[in-house]
Amino acid sequence: xxxxxxxxxxxxxxxxxxxxxxxxxxxxxxxxxxxxxxxxxxxxxxxxxxxxxxxxxxxxxxxxxxxxxxxxxxxxxxxxxxxxxxxxxxxxxxxxxxxxxxxxxxxxxxxxxxxxxx
Amino acid sequence: xxxxxxxxxxxxxxxxxxxxxxxxxxxxxxxxxxxxxxxxxxxxxxxxxxxxxxxxxxxxxxxxxxxxxxxxxxxxxxxxxxxxxxxxxxxxxxxxxxxxxxxxxxxxxxxxxxxxxxxxxxxxxxxxxxxxxxxxxxxxxxxxxxxxxxxxxxxxxxxxxxxxxxx
Numbered sequence: 001x002x003x004x005x006x007x008x009x010x011x012x013x014x015x016x017x018x019x020x021x022x023x024x025x026x027x028x029x030x031x032x033x034x035x036x037x038x039x040x041x042x043x044x045x046x047x048x049x050x051x052x053x054x055x056x057x058x059x060x061x062x063x064x065x066x067x068x069x070x071x072x073x074x075x076x077x078x079x080x081x082x083x084x085x086x087x088x089x090x091x092x093x094x095x096x097x098x099x100x101x102x103x104x105x106x107x108x109x110x111x112x113x114x115x116x117x118x
Numbered sequence: 119x120x121x122x123x124x125x126x127x128x129x130x131x132x133x134x135x136x137x138x139x140x141x142x143x144x145x146x147x148x149x150x151x152x153x154x155x156x157x158x159x160x161x162x163x164x165x166x167x168x169x170x171x172x173x174x175x176x177x178x179x180x181x182x183x184x185x186x187x188x189x190x191x192x193x194x195x196x197x198x199x200x201x202x203x204x205x206x207x208x209x210x211x212x213x214x215x216x217x218x219x220x221x222x223x224x225x226x227x228x229x230x231x232x233x234x235x236x237x238x239x240x241x242x243x244x245x246x247x248x249x250x251x252x253x254x255x256x257x258x259x260x261x262x263x264x265x266x267x268x269x270x271x272x273x274x275x276x277x278x279x280x281x282x283x284x285x
Contacts, residue, residue, distance in 0.1 A: 052285065054272070054276075056268065056272055057268060058265070058268055061265060063265075063269075064265060064268070064269050064272070067269060067273070068269075068272060068273070068276070071273055071276060072276070075276070075280060075285075076280075076285050091259060092259075092263050092267065092268050092271045092272075093271040093272060093274065093275040094271075094272045094275035094276065094279075095275075096275060096276065096279040096284050096285060098279070098284055098285040101283075101284045101285070102284065103275075103278070103279045103282055103284035105274070105275030105276075105278050105279060106275070107259075107271065111259070
């Protein structure tokens with residue numbers, strides 16, 4: 001798949017839209033420019049992806065994104081895209097949101113239970 | 119003739135008598151004037167003396183009144199000074215006692231406030247310390263985990279979400 005995360009989509013789509021504008025600009029040529037229908041097709045294919053929102057404690061490395069993505073495509077749906085947010089407060093683990101459902105599997109609740117016990 | 123002589127004598131006597139009477143009258147008038155002048159003089163003297171006496175009396179009365187006024191003022195001043203001193207003394211003693219009472223109360227109040235403030239601050243400090251310790255532990259825990267540990271925990275979280283049918 002071309003895209004693994006939503007931030008990649010945003011980045012690539014911005015670039016494609018910029019190229020599309022350049023296509024119609026007088027005196028400027030871009031080898032990578034795409035047409036409207038191509039861009040629309042890409043957008044449609046992206047919109048059809050199922051979104052898995054994860055909140056994790058650290059900024060993920062490429063390797064982490066790859067492994068999480070592989071796990072998701074294998075266990076949930078091959079047509080999936082990750083929306084990863086970073087919140088150090090959760091300490092570790094992940095908060096998971098998928099198609100209106102939410103689960104908090106971060107370390108924070110368990111840590112708070114531990115703190116109250118101190 | 120004799121009669122004429124007699125008449126002449128009588129006339130002469132009358133004339134003499136008239137002359138004498140006139141002289142006496144003149145004398146009497148003179149005396150009267152003298153008496154009148156004397157009386158006038160005496161009257162004037164009496165009036166002058168009376169005036170003098172009256173003036174003297176008025177002066178004396180003024181002097182007496184002034185003396186009495188001064189004496190009265192002096193007495194009043196003395197009384198006033200004495201009462202004022204007494205009043206000041208009383209006032210000082212009353213204000214001193216009020217001040218003392220106020221000081222004691224204010225001191226008690228300030229002490230109570232300080233104690234309450236101290237307790238509150240101590241409680242606040244204790245809570246802050248707990249918070250810092252917890253935050254430090256949290257940071258230490260977060261930093262002590264490697265990327266591999268984080269990835270492992272994320273995958274575990276996903277597995278748990280799948281088990282719970284979140285995904």
